[in-house]
Amino acid sequence: MEQPVNDVLQTAPLSFEHFRQEVLNDYRMACLSREASLLGRKEVLTGKAKFGIFGDGKEVPQLAMAKFFKPGDFYSGYYRDQTFAFATGSATVKEFFAQLYADPDPGHDPHSAGRQMNSHFATRFVDEDGSVLDLVNRKNLAAGMAPTAAQIPKAVGLALASKVFREVEVVKQFANLSRNGNEVCFATIGDASTSEGHFWEAMNAAAVQQIPLAIFVWDDGYGISVPKKFQTAKGSVSEALKGFQKKEGTNGIDIYKLKAWDYSGMCEVLEAAIEKIRTTHIPALFHVEEVTQPQGHSTSGSHERYKSPERLQWEREWDCNRKMKEWMIENSLTTEEEVMQLENEVKEQVRRERNEAWEEYQIPIKGQVEQVLALMEEMHPLEAHTDAAAHLYSELKSNREPNRRDVARCLFKYTSLAQQSPARKKAEHYYQELAHSNAALYNTHLHLEHTAGSALHVPVVPAQYDDSSTVMNGYEVLNRYFDQLFNNNPKVLAFGEDLGYIGDVNQGFAGLQARHGNGRIFDTGIRELTIMGQGIGLAMRGLRPIAEIQYLDYLVYGLQPLTDDVATMQFRTAGRQAAPLIVRTRGHRLEGIWHSGSPMGMIINSLRGMYVCVPRNMVQAAGMYNTLLQSNEPGLVIECLNGYRLKEKLPSNLTDFTVPLGKPEILHQGTDVTIVSYGSTLRIIDEAVHHLSLLGISCEVVDVQTLLPFDTDHLILQSLQKTNRIVFVDEDVPGGAAAYMYNKVMEEQGGYRYLDVAPRTITGKAHRPSYGSDGDYFSKPNAEDIIAVVREMMQE
Ligand SMILES: Cc1ncc(C[n+]2csc(CCOP(=O)(O)OP(=O)(O)O)c2C)c(N)n1
């Protein structure tokens, strides 16, 4: 976009001096950010930080983008965007260095409290209990992630929320969440990362839904070393996307090509283009070409290995900062002297902020070192250990850049070599203190611990039944439930494949779109990944989405955003951001290699940070939805596919009763053996228990109800203390969720102490279930398997 400067001057309603200052301020920011990149790399190379990845070469396009980013807007980008974070006032250079050093103090690195690799910025979306703040009057940067393109699915949701706020009457009342949907979500991605399916799925979802999404592709020609001819069809993402181009009377996206070194051209195009997105909700892609990467990809390697001398020379000449400076001078906006002075001031500022960040990071550690050295001096090592102890002492004393690990290690080892004495006691005590404070720094915020927003603190309200309670099919229970829920809670939305018009494949939402509107209950394309992304973005913007995955087996397609984004969100932002998304799916047992999988081990091990609910029937499911909706935390609810046509009694307090998470229920009392399970297997167990009772064996059946969390009051242990025999049953593969339950009860609850016979697991086979009734019977646990195992246990 080579635009003459006069175009900008004419469109800007500013005095020349005002305009000149604005441009100079931008250039100052470009230099500041460049200097941060240069010094940042040095910090890694000299060993003060582990790894660095920087935004050099991308400064000017980010300054242009930042100009049109307003309070109320959202950003979902990646590790190259420090300039944007600085320019929007969302991060300081000092914070940038604190994050580079992995400083765990949230006062120093408020974006991630040292938990994220560098240049992942996050503004505060929620308060301590996970309640959403006023997002309308602040600039909102959603925490990025290292996996390439992971930021894109949730950008779809952040943008979709604006459409919901503009079109759905009942949410217009929430003035802290939107101004009539006028917010734009700005997303950024590298050229090579557009090769990911995430990108293409998101572009299609945005094009179909018409949402205010502005995607910027920073095209520096490479993904680490692999050039774009191997990455992208025709070597150009905007060329490859041509079929998506919006035309008169079609949906689609607007596509713009920009040059990264052309400050004025980018400003001019973006001013109009972002305004168009804001008013029309037509998404746009900005293909920013001729971007450079002066220091190479990251501190892990050098780009001389894969870029030709000609390319390197071209990058030097077309460096965006250099080009901006030339343009300013050519157009008499500044002079060489003024620029030189500015550059010197900036260098000084970055050095100062870096030094302050390092000092502040080191102060508490140095304090610990002093304390530990003093404690070591007080202790007396056993005679045989004097050399080893002296070595530990000098190691710590001479460490010029100690970290917390060095302190804890030295103290632990030294103490173990010391004689018993009051000094050793004191040292042991201090070690415990450090362990505590380090746990608070590094191991917190997986959930909303100890706050009113925690799902574990939702008051328990039992389901109520009266004489007139009707008995109906499970799917009808859910249908009544969702109907009442949508009447009572305006923030709730539900969407997924076949969920809108026909009301989901099992009729839980049948007829509800007509009653509550297609802005709240709607169909999506077959795109599990961006269905999850939609849910994440909507939840971050203060709505309460129920995002449906049609069958449990297909959760795998949507698992990446759940494991990398939702499950880590509170943790990696140290509580600044949360996505209280509810994922609804159905699964376990139906005949077929798919539609009958139960990959629970995979799920619970990838979703620490979410709750995983496995209701045995639809009333329990409704109670779990209520619990999750009363909290500010995310959860997955897996309904039993074979439960929709089973008869259940309808509670009278359908949207008020709650099922507490982590609290098993005893479904059948017994004295000989405890059978632990959940979900649809409980019906198989029921059959087995009946037959075993004919054989004189009395079984106690425990429904764990939720796998995350798991039996927080150790109720299973109490059952085991009575029966002294235990078996864990589920439909997952051997070593899956049954092994998890086994581990919880044996190790965490200390169940091994009460065993009379070896504990057992009964699981599905290691392969996917075969098709048909016989395939199901011989692939999954069946009643006869359970009877045989329990009898064997009784005979031991
Ligand atoms: C899913 C995933 N695969 C691989 C990586 C390793 N990786 C990090 S950055 C990168 C290249 C990205 O290139 P591009 O999207 O062009 O962004 P750039 O760094 O050039 O700005 C790769 C392969 C990753 N972080 N995530």
Ligand SMILES: [Mg+2]
């Ligand atoms: Mg690239």
